[in-house]
Amino acid sequence: MSKIPVIEIFGPTIQGEGSVIGVKTMFVRTYGCDYRCAWCDSAFTWDGSAKDQVRMLEASEIVSELAALAAGNFEWVTISGGNPALIGQPIQELADQLHQLGIKVAVETQGSKWQDWFRSVDVLTLSPKPPSSRMHTDWSVLDRIIEQMPSGTSNLKVVVFDDEDYRYAKTVHRRYPDIPFFLQAGNSDVQEEGNISDRLLKKLNWLMDKVIADPDMNDARTLPQLHALVWHNKRGK
Numbered sequence: 001m002s003k004i005p006v007i008e009i010f011g012p013t014i015q016g017e018g019s020v021i022g023v024k025t026m027f028v029r030t031y032g033c034d035y036r037c038a039w040c041d042s043a044f045t046w047d048g049s050a051k052d053q054v055r056m057l058e059a060s061e062i063v064s065e066l067a068a069l070a071a072g073n074f075e076w077v078t079i080s081g082g083n084p085a086l087i088g089q090p091i092q093e094l095a096d097q098l099h100q101l102g103i104k105v106a107v108e109t110q111g112s113k114w115q116d117w118f119r120s121v122d123v124l125t126l127s128p129k130p131p132s133s134r135m136h137t138d139w140s141v142l143d144r145i146i147e148q149m150p151s152g153t154s155n156l157k158v159v160v161f162d163d164e165d166y167r168y169a170k171t172v173h174r175r176y177p178d179i180p181f182f183l184q185a186g187n188s189d190v191q192e193e194g195n196i197s198d199r200l201l202k203k204l205n206w207l208m209d210k211v212i213a214d215p216d217m218n219d220a221r222t223l224p225q226l227h228a229l230v231w232h233n234k235r236g237k
């Protein structure tokens, strides 16, 4: 049976982002990413700095670990990374086992790769990357993912740091007008220690002012990273 490279399993915490914001969830974070975003808040999933913490786990071992952490105290598991879309069949097994237990599955990915198991998750968050990340969007891949997903299961979330990112966000929303669209204020210093709420709220305020003035964003939702407002740059929250 093939295994999943896992860098951390934590929770329960509160989903801090996007369409499931505010919901209690466990997190399973996979190791490895095909991107290298300039401002990645989870660079330990790909930069080698935490390589010694990676464990190769079978789906059933992950389910046991989630139960050991919090059996009975969660209904959602969020699979994030890194890019969980780098992994195939073992994540299908994980989603199937969680569903058998009545647990819902949300996934975070940047939309750079398709996996057949996407079709079995409850919420697929696609987060294509704006210019400030220095990554490039393969629109044909993103088109195909959005076409292939069952209706009502995917949403788009674009992180915005500056005006150029905001223009990119508009391009994404215009291309997929029927997919729920979320704007997320960027955290420009993911190393800073201590209380970063004021800095994050300033960026959110800037972003909200743009949305309020912009008729193209009448159906968009503008959000902070709620967990970063509450827990700052703490890992495992």
Ligand SMILES: C[S@@+](CC[C@H](N)C(=O)[O-])C[C@H]1O[C@@H](n2cnc3c(N)ncnc32)[C@H](O)[C@@H]1O
Binding pocket: 033, 039, 040, 041, 042, 080, 081, 082, 083, 084, 108, 109, 110, 126, 127, 157, 159, 184, 185, 186, 187, 188, 190, 225
């Ligand atoms: C760490 S990524 C992991 C999943 C996947 N690789 C992705 O990017 O969607 C999870 C989410 O955090 C967002 N994110 C990463 N760094 C951020 C930052 N500095 N400020 C705001 N959001 C950030 C990403 O855009 C993505 O939506």
Ligand SMILES: Nc1nc2[nH]cc(C(=O)O)c2c(=O)[nH]1
Binding pocket: 013, 014, 015, 016, 017, 042, 080, 081, 108, 227, 237
């Ligand atoms: N609380 C909390 N919510 C999150 N939503 C997406 C996250 C991620 O890193 O993928 C994340 C995270 O790391 N923590």
Ligand code: SF4
Binding pocket: 033, 034, 035, 036, 037, 040, 041, 042, 043, 045, 081, 082, 083, 110
């Ligand atoms: S795609 Fe996600 S995990 Fe990968 S570098 Fe970008 S933000 Fe980080």
Ligand SMILES: [Mg+2]
Binding pocket: 041, 042
């Ligand atoms: Mg995070």
